Amino acid sequence: MRSIIDILxxxxxxxxxxxxxxxxxxxxxxxxxxxxxxxxxxxxxxxxSTRTRLSFEAAMYELGGHVISMSDAxxxxxxxxxSVADTIKVVSxxxxxxxxxxxxxxxxxxxxxxxxxxxxxxxDGGHCHPTQTTADLLTIYREKGGFDGLTIGLxxxxxxxxxxxxxxxxxxxxxxxxxxxxxxxxxxxxxxxKNDVLKKNNIPYKQTNDxxxxxxxxxxxxxxxxxxxxxxxxxxxxxxxDSYILTPAKLKDAKRDMIIMHPLPRVNxxxxxxxxxxxxxxxxxxxxxxxxxxxxxxxxxxxxxxx
Amino acid sequence: MNVDSIQNGIxxxxxxxxxxxxxxxxxxxxxxxxxxxxxxxxxxxKMGKKDIIKIDADIxxxxxxxxxxxxxxxxxxxxxxxxVEKRKPExxxxxxxxxxxxxxxxxxxxEQELKHVFRLTDKEKRIYRCIxxxxxxx
Numbered sequence: 001m002r003s004i005i006d007i008l009x010x011x012x013x014x015x016x017x018x019x020x021x022x023x024x025x026x027x028x029x030x031x032x033x034x035x036x037x038x039x040x041x042x043x044x045x046x047x048x049s050t051r052t053r054l055s056f057e058a059a060m061y062e063l064g065g066h067v068i069s070m071s072d073a074x075x076x077x078x079x080x081x082x083s084v085a086d087t088i089k090v091v092s093x094x095x096x097x098x099x100x101x102x103x104x105x106x107x108x109x110x111x112x113x114x115x116x117x118x119x120x121x122x123x124d125g126g127h128c129h130p131t132q133t134t135a136d137l138l139t140i141y142r143e144k145g146g147f148d149g150l151t152i153g154l155x156x157x158x159x160x161x162x163x164x165x166x167x168x169x170x171x172x173x174x175x176x177x178x179x180x181x182x183x184x185x186x187x188x189x190x191x192x193x194k195n196d197v198l199k200k201n202n203i204p205y206k207q208t209n210d211x212x213x214x215x216x217x218x219x220x221x222x223x224x225x226x227x228x229x230x231x232x233x234x235x236x237x238x239x240x241x242d243s244y245i246l247t248p249a250k251l252k253d254a255k256r257d258m259i260i261m262h263p264l265p266r267v268n269x270x271x272x273x274x275x276x277x278x279x280x281x282x283x284x285x286x287x288x289x290x291x292x293x294x295x296x297x298x299x300x301x302x303x304x305x306x307x
Numbered sequence: 308m309n310v311d312s313i314q315n316g317i318x319x320x321x322x323x324x325x326x327x328x329x330x331x332x333x334x335x336x337x338x339x340x341x342x343x344x345x346x347x348x349x350x351x352x353k354m355g356k357k358d359i360i361k362i363d364a365d366i367x368x369x370x371x372x373x374x375x376x377x378x379x380x381x382x383x384x385x386x387x388x389x390x391v392e393k394r395k396p397e398x399x400x401x402x403x404x405x406x407x408x409x410x411x412x413x414x415x416x417x418e419q420e421l422k423h424v425f426r427l428t429d430k431e432k433r434i435y436r437c438i439x440x441x442x443x444x445x
Contacts, residue, residue, distance in 0.1 A: 083418050104414040106439020110421065125412050127440055192443065196428070 002303050003112035003119035004296065007130040007166045012173050014299070018134060019141055021295035022288070029062065032294065036065030039306060041297065042095035043069045044087070045122070047103040051264060051286065052122050052131070056099040059293035068095060085114040092116040096306050097297060118300035120293075126162050132263050133166040134296065135289030139281055140220060142288065143259045147174040153214055155182040155244050156224035156269060158189040160231075163263040164224060165193050172201050179205040180214045184243045186236070187226070211244050216253045221246075223262045223269050247271045254279070261285055316341075317368055318383040319360040324348050326377045327358030333372055333405065339364060354379075371399035375406075375435075400427050402435060406444050413440040 004010065010018070025032050041060040045053050057067045084102065088111045091098055100111055101122040108121035108128065123129040140147060152171060154164050158181055168189075171177050179198065181189050188207065198205050208214050215221065223246055231237040245268060246260070262270055262282040274280055301307040322330060327345050336343055341364035351357040362368075365386075373380050374396035384392040402425040408415045415421050415437070425435040425444050435444040 083420065084414065085418075102414070103412075104417060105410065105412045105441075106414040106437070109439050110414055110418070124414075125440075192441075 001112075001115055001118060002300060003108075003115065003121075004130050004300070005108045005112055005119070005121045005124075006128045007133040007170045009130070010134075015134070015137060015170070018292055018295040018299060019138055021298060022138055022291040023142075025291050025294055032063055032298075034064040035298065035307070036060065036063035036301065039063075039065040039096045039301065040094065041065060041067050042091050042098045043067060043122075044091060044098060044100040044102075045070070046107070047101055047123075049101050049123065052101065052129075053099075055131075055286070055290045056120075056122060056293055059290050059297060062290070063294055063297060065096075065297075084110045088114045088119070089116075097301060097304075099293075117306075118304050120296060120300070123162070126160050128166060129162050130166060131289065131293055131296065132163050133170050134292035135285050136163070136167050136222070136261060136263070137170060138288040138292050139261060139285045140259070143281055143284075144219060144257075147171065147177070149176040150174075150219045151178045151180065151217055152220045152222060153180040153182055153218040154189075154222045154224070155211055155214075155246075157187045157226045157240075158183040158224070159187040160227060161224045164189070164222070167222065168193060168197055172197050172203055177203055179203065180218060181205055181207045182209065182211050182214050182244070183207075184209055184240055186240060187243070211246070212250050212253070215250065215258075216255070218258050219255065221254070221258060221260050223260065223266070225262075225265065225267055225269055242268065245269055245271060246274055248273050248277065251277065251279070312388060313342075313361055313363045313385050314388050315363075315365045316385050317360075317362045317364075317366065318385060319362075319368070319373065320357070320381045320383060321351070321354065322358040322360065322377050322380045323354065324356035324358055326380075327360055330358075330373065330376050330380075331360060333376060334368060336360070336362065339366065341366075369405075370394060370396040371402060372405050374399050375402055378433075398427060398430060398433060401425070402444075406435075408437040408440065408442055409445065410437065410440050410442040413437060413442060415439055 043053050060067050084107050092115045097118050099120045099122045102124050105125040105127035108124040112119045158164050226241045228237050259281045260279050344361040346359040348356045378398045382394040404422050407423050424438045426438050428434050428436045
């Protein structure tokens with residue numbers, strides 16, 4: 001049974017296929033409005049997440065399907081000590097496809113080893129969040145016209161930011177890509193990502209802690225939030241949370257066609273005043289996320305022979 | 308020093324000096340009701356110093372585990388006082404329940420029934436990563 005745990009579970013040609021389907025859905029939503037009639041998506045969220053869950057649920061409804069869900073993580077059988085494997089074996093008796101978020105890293109892999117239906121990882125702790133990356137890719141594709149030749153600035157929490165690691169993995173498969181890694185010293189990109197992805201694929205990158213100095217050369221600026229839940233130590237979180245705040249003044253030397261992205265939710269790392277800038281794309285990312293989740297649900301249900 | 312030859316059993320030879328006790332512990336040899344000799348810092352032409360473990364019992368040994376701890380070691384099977392087989396462990400692709408993932412955020416930290424599985428991700432540098440959370444084994 002095919003499941004999507006990591007963005008690299010999707011080949012470049014499958015990403016192309018998902019983008020093509022998403023573009024088609026955007027152009028002709030009515031053609032997809034009943035395609036999943038009678039099919040059920042189970043959303044299993046073992047930790048709170050409003051937007052990802054709503055996005056999956058909206059995606060399934062717009063395909064004409066149904067959604068079954070648990071009301072919140074506190075009411076689930078996990079609090080009674082049931083294993084992920086058992087929960088998945090039970091839920092896969094009810095649903096045609098499962099979107100799962102879990103606070104522990106690797107929970108999605110455990111689920112995929114015990115399922116009778118496709119699993120989509122909707123986030124497993126700080127590890128992977130592939131559908132956020134598909135949203136990012138569709139946004140870059142629609143705004144920049146493709147992926148090759150881009151200089152991508154990643155700013156903020158590059159240590160714990162799973163969206164950053166996934167995006168680096170995904171973008172590293174395209175030609176002539178360059179990364180600028182902007183972070184405080186404590187939140188630098190882990191060396192294993194640098195060694196296993198960037199150096200291994202001879203992808204040029206530079207590290208800096210100066211956002212304003214880096215901005216002029218960027219085609220994409222990907223901002224991230226310093227996430228409280230990834231820290232064991234509250235003091236470290238408070239010290240680092242305001243490291244980078246993007247304001248209109250900091251954008252004065254940016255390219256006119258640079259795009260500003262953010263996986264959301266933001267706290268204060270992008271000033272609200274930036275929202276009116278035509279380069280701000282973070283709310284488009286949200287919408288694109290729903291379309292890519294629709295495309296992914298379709299692809300997996302077809303592969304499973306359910307559609 | 309004199310250590311008697313064994314009649315039926317296993318000799319793990321060419322262990323890098325210092326790894327003998329690690330192998331003894333990981334192979335669970337302390338649980339074995341048999342004569343076992345750990346010989347440390349033996350002079351060796353090839354290695355300078357080496358450790359040797361002699362087990363006076365015909366038991367199955369986990370070649371993957373030996374390969375993980377010391378891929379240069381050799382395993383000699385002795386029957387009726389004669390060497391009948393020489394096995395060369397290799398760096399295993401997958402290690403199951405040999406080492407534990409120490410990442411407190413990993414699913415294996417809360418689900419006790421899960422096997423701890425590590426995959427070889429860099430043969431040259433001998434790097435193993437947990438298949439669940441990708442944390443490097445120490």
